[in-house]
Amino acid sequence: MAKLLTIQGGKPLSGRVEVRGAKNLVPKAMVASLLGDEPSVLRNVPEIKDVDIVTALLQAHGVQVEHDRATGSLSMDPAKASKADSAEIDAHAGDSRIPILFCGPLMHRLGEAFIPDLGGCRIGDRPIDFHLEMLRQFGADVQKLPSGIHLSAPASGLRGAKLHLPYPSVGATEQVLLTAVKAEGITELSGAAVEPEIHDLIAILQQMGAIITVQTDRTIRIEGVERLRGYNHLAIPDRNESASWASAALVTQGDIFVQGAMQRDLTAFLNVYRKVGGEFDVHDDGIRFYHSGEALRPLVLETDVHPGYMTDWQQPMVVVLTQAAGVSIVHETVYENRFGFTNVLRQMGANIQLHRECLGSTPCRFGQRNFLHSAVISGPAKLKGTDFDIPDLRGGFSHLIAALAAEGTSRATGLEIINRGYERFTEKLENLGAEFELSRTSQPSFSTTGR
Known part of the structure; x- marks a missing residue:
C-alpha cells in the first residue's frame, strides 16, 4: 500500500x-571507496534512499559496509570486491542513475562492469551515451545488451585521455574523476563542472593519493596513479x-x-x-x-x-x-x-x-x-x-x-x-x-x- x-x-x-551530508556528494564518495586498497570512512552521512541504493550495490560487489546511523558514519572495506550478478545489480539499482558511476572504479578493480537501464527524476534529457563515449576514450570496450550495458577494460588497463564537455555536466565530471585517477598517464578535462560537491569529491580522491589540479578555466588535470588508499572524510x-x-x-x-x-x-x-x-x-x-x-x-x-x-x-x-x-x-x-x-x-x-x-x-x-x-x-x-x-x-x-x-x-x-x-x-x-x-x-x- x-x-x-x-x-x-x-x-x-x-x-x-x-x-547532513550532501545527496549530490555522499553516494559518489561511497562509489570512490571501490578505488582504494584500504577501508574508507565517510562521516555526516544522511539517511536517504540513495545511500541505501549504493550500500546495496557495494555489498552486491562484495564490499563490506557498516553504517552507524546514530553517528552518521559509514565504513566501506573493498578488500573482497567481486563481480556481482546482473540481476542483483538491476534489482538494487531501481530507477537510480548512480550505477553509471561504478563503471570506472569497477573496471580498475575487476576489469569489467555492468549497468542496467537507468532511471532518475524525469526533469530533462540525461543521456548516458556521453558517459559511455568518454569511457571509450579511456579504452573501455562497451557492449549494449538487452539486459543493460557491459564494459570491460583492456588487458593493459585504462589510459588517460583528453576530453571536453560541451556543457559542464556534474555527472560527466564525476565520471571522469572516478575513472582518470587510476588510468595510466594524464587526463585533461576541459569544460568541467566545478560545483562544491565536485570539489569535495576531489578532496576525497586527493586523500586517497590522487593527483588532481583544478584550473581557473574549468579545466581539471588528473595524473593517474597505480594505487589509492582509503579515506576518512566529513561530507559537506x-x-x-x-x-x-x-x-x-x-x-x-x-x-x-x-x-x-x-x-x-x-x-x-x-x-x-x-x-x-x-x-x-x-x-x-x-x-x-x-x-x-x-x-x-x-x-x-x-x-x-x-x-x-x-x-x-x-x-x-x-x-x-x-x-x-x-x-x-x-x-x-x-x-x-x-x-x-x-x-x-x-x-x-x-x-x-x-x-x-x-x-x-x-x-x-x-x-x-x-x-x-x-x-x-x-x-x-x-x-x-x-x-x-x-x-x-x-x-x-x-x-x-x-x-x-x-x-x-x-x-x-x-x-x-x-x-x-x-x-x-x-x-x-x-x-x-x-x-x-x-x-x-x-x-x-x-x-x-x-x-
Missing part, C-alpha cells in the same frame, strides 16, 4: 532542522536541502534555523533570498531563515551551473515567487523540462505561464528547441489545498511546501521520492510544527491534469 500524506495548510513552519552539508527549508520558511511566513547550512556554498541563493525579501542570520553552526513580515518582492531569475543560481533551488523558489507582490520571471537553463511541477501549483491557484522563449538576459541552449523553459509568475496568489502525486524530488518538495502554505487540506502520494534526498522528512515537518497525518492508501497515486 502507498503512503498518503494529508496536510492541513496555513500554519507557519517554525523551529530547527538539521542538514547538503546545500540543496538547506535552500529548500529556507524557501519553506518564506512560503509559510515562518522562521527556520537550518543547522549545518553553510554560507560559503549558498552565496548565489542567499543573494536571491535577500532580493525577494527574505531575512537570514548566519551562525557558526547554521543559518536562520525567516520571513520579515513585509511583502515579498518579485524578481527576474536565471538558473545556471555553479557559481550561478542552482537549478535545484529553482522549484522551491518558484513557490516563494507565487507569494511575491508583482510579476516574476524565471529562466531555466540547466534542465529543459523542469517546469512540469507548476501544473499542481496552478491547481492550487498560482498564476504561472510557461513560455518557449528565453526570458532571460542571454539566450540558452533550449531557446530554439521548443521546450517550455521560462516561467512568468504573477502574485501574490491565494493558494488552496489540492490532491497531487509527487513527480520528482525538488518538484515534490515544492508541492509539499505549497500545500503547507495553502488554505485547507491537501493530500499527497509518492512520498517515497522525497526520501531520496530529504532525510527524515516527516520527522522534520513535525518538529517545525506542521499539521499533517501519514497513513496508508490502496490508491497508488493521484492523477495530475496536464502533466
Whole structure:
C-alpha cells in the first residue's frame, strides 16, 4: 500500500532542522571507496534512499559496509570486491542513475562492469551515451545488451585521455574523476563542472593519493596513479536541502534555523533570498531563515551551473515567487523540462505561464528547441489545498511546501521520492510544527491534469 500524506495548510513552519551530508556528494564518495586498497570512512552521512541504493550495490560487489546511523558514519572495506550478478545489480539499482558511476572504479578493480537501464527524476534529457563515449576514450570496450550495458577494460588497463564537455555536466565530471585517477598517464578535462560537491569529491580522491589540479578555466588535470588508499572524510552539508527549508520558511511566513547550512556554498541563493525579501542570520553552526513580515518582492531569475543560481533551488523558489507582490520571471537553463511541477501549483491557484522563449538576459541552449523553459509568475496568489502525486524530488518538495502554505487540506502520494534526498522528512515537518497525518492508501497515486 502507498503512503498518503494529508496536510492541513496555513500554519507557519517554525523551529530547527538539521542538514547532513550532501545527496549530490555522499553516494559518489561511497562509489570512490571501490578505488582504494584500504577501508574508507565517510562521516555526516544522511539517511536517504540513495545511500541505501549504493550500500546495496557495494555489498552486491562484495564490499563490506557498516553504517552507524546514530553517528552518521559509514565504513566501506573493498578488500573482497567481486563481480556481482546482473540481476542483483538491476534489482538494487531501481530507477537510480548512480550505477553509471561504478563503471570506472569497477573496471580498475575487476576489469569489467555492468549497468542496467537507468532511471532518475524525469526533469530533462540525461543521456548516458556521453558517459559511455568518454569511457571509450579511456579504452573501455562497451557492449549494449538487452539486459543493460557491459564494459570491460583492456588487458593493459585504462589510459588517460583528453576530453571536453560541451556543457559542464556534474555527472560527466564525476565520471571522469572516478575513472582518470587510476588510468595510466594524464587526463585533461576541459569544460568541467566545478560545483562544491565536485570539489569535495576531489578532496576525497586527493586523500586517497590522487593527483588532481583544478584550473581557473574549468579545466581539471588528473595524473593517474597505480594505487589509492582509503579515506576518512566529513561530507559537506547538503546545500540543496538547506535552500529548500529556507524557501519553506518564506512560503509559510515562518522562521527556520537550518543547522549545518553553510554560507560559503549558498552565496548565489542567499543573494536571491535577500532580493525577494527574505531575512537570514548566519551562525557558526547554521543559518536562520525567516520571513520579515513585509511583502515579498518579485524578481527576474536565471538558473545556471555553479557559481550561478542552482537549478535545484529553482522549484522551491518558484513557490516563494507565487507569494511575491508583482510579476516574476524565471529562466531555466540547466534542465529543459523542469517546469512540469507548476501544473499542481496552478491547481492550487498560482498564476504561472510557461513560455518557449528565453526570458532571460542571454539566450540558452533550449531557446530554439521548443521546450517550455521560462516561467512568468504573477502574485501574490491565494493558494488552496489540492490532491497531487509527487513527480520528482525538488518538484515534490515544492508541492509539499505549497500545500503547507495553502488554505485547507491537501493530500499527497509518492512520498517515497522525497526520501531520496530529504532525510527524515516527516520527522522534520513535525518538529517545525506542521499539521499533517501519514497513513496508508490502496490508491497508488493521484492523477495530475496536464502533466
